[in-house]
Amino acid sequence: MASPLEQFQIEPIVPITVGHIDLSFTNSSLWMAISAAAVYALVMAGTRHHALVPGRLQTLVEIAYEFVAEMVRENTGKEGMRFFPAIFTLFMFILTGNFLGIIPGAFTFTSHIIVTFFMAICVFLGVTAVGFWMHGVRFLLFFVPPGAPKLMLPIMVPIEILSYFFRPVSHSIRLFVNMMAGHTMLKVFAGFIVAMGVFGVLPLSVNVALTGFEFIVALLQAYVFTVLTCLYLHDGIHMH
Amino acid sequence: MAHKDRLSSFEEFDAKLEKLSARGSSPRGERRWGGRALSQGMQAGIDILVGLVGGVLIGFGLDDWFGTRPLFLIVFFVFGSAAGIRNALRDLRRAGSPEAGTPPEDAETRSKGEDGE
Numbered sequence: 473m474a475s476p477l478e479q480f481q482i483e484p485i486v487p488i489t490v491g492h493i494d495l496s497f498t499n500s501s502l503w504m505a506i507s508a509a510a511v512y513a514l515v516m517a518g519t520r521h522h523a524l525v526p527g528r529l530q531t532l533v534e535i536a537y538e539f540v541a542e543m544v545r546e547n548t549g550k551e552g553m554r555f556f557p558a559i560f561t562l563f564m565f566i567l568t569g570n571f572l573g574i575i576p577g578a579f580t581f582t583s584h585i586i587v588t589f590f591m592a593i594c595v596f597l598g599v600t601a602v603g604f605w606m607h608g609v610r611f612l613l614f615f616v617p618p619g620a621p622k623l624m625l626p627i628m629v630p631i632e633i634l635s636y637f638f639r640p641v642s643h644s645i646r647l648f649v650n651m652m653a654g655h656t657m658l659k660v661f662a663g664f665i666v667a668m669g670v671f672g673v674l675p676l677s678v679n680v681a682l683t684g685f686e687f688i689v690a691l692l693q694a695y696v697f698t699v700l701t702c703l704y705l706h707d708g709i710h711m712h
Numbered sequence: 713m714a715h716k717d718r719l720s721s722f723e724e725f726d727a728k729l730e731k732l733s734a735r736g737s738s739p740r741g742e743r744r745w746g747g748r749a750l751s752q753g754m755q756a757g758i759d760i761l762v763g764l765v766g767g768v769l770i771g772f773g774l775d776d777w778f779g780t781r782p783l784f785l786i787v788f789f790v791f792g793s794a795a796g797i798r799n800a801l802r803d804l805r806r807a808g809s810p811e812a813g814t815p816p817e818d819a820e821t822r823s824k825g826e827d828g829e
Contacts, residue, residue: 547806630791631791631794631795631798632795632798634763634766634767634770634791634792634794634795635763635795635796635798635799635802638759638762638763638766638792638795638796638799639799641762641766642755642758642759642761642762642763642799645758645762646754646755646758649758650754692751693751696751696755700803703803703806
């Protein structure tokens, strides 16, 4: 029986090495490319007709647009809409990646911490850059909690700085853990189906429920990742 | 005749839709809220864990570097845990309030603090 963790194995499809660096096009890269292409195709196909009464595809794209636009407006304010394209792209990419990962045999790239960590670091660096861009050096005052007694500052400032640097870590772990745990569970129960013979109907029904649950998790985790991005962006734009 | 039939069926459909959406709205809203609460709880747990583990790792690293085994470990264990709790608190408070970002009581204390400076 295959190990439940085998599905996370990275396999090079087109091996490329530059010097000592392995830049192979892997199954992970393949599914990222598929995901990006799927998002692009969906949005392009959905907005092609500009129909006043939207068809199915256009409705789907409009729902996605409004969902993310509302999220950005709610969590970062009007100024945040400037960054809407980046956040919409992030959300659609993660969501599509999560959903595509449910297809049996597909690779879930969001279940790898390096992928989610890279996205979180991009958000972190981007938000920090936005903060310095909008507030200049005054952005450093973000680490000084307003209204705190001066005596407490030597304790509170290091805590604020540490918590700021921990954010991309927890940001990335959240998505990766949820995706990995879900897919491992699916595989474990799938293994029981074969092992239990006739009584495999029981784990099979569990797996059906888990697959449904995975759909919720896929949407929820894409949402959580994006909402947190919006909240961090809020800090960069407004400080506090 | 057929036209009239269709009209009445539209009306029927409207009535049915209204009834269904009135009935379905509250339980669905509650269920969504439950999902959000669950995910928020998970988030807070991860926040605290990252703070604690991160603090300990930084402490270990600095101790290895300076050769002061327990000193930085203790300091960063405390600071890291505090930072983790701070993150969890901030995410929870923001994601929990309806107009996330600036909870009313938070905004008030903050503007007061800025006046004082």
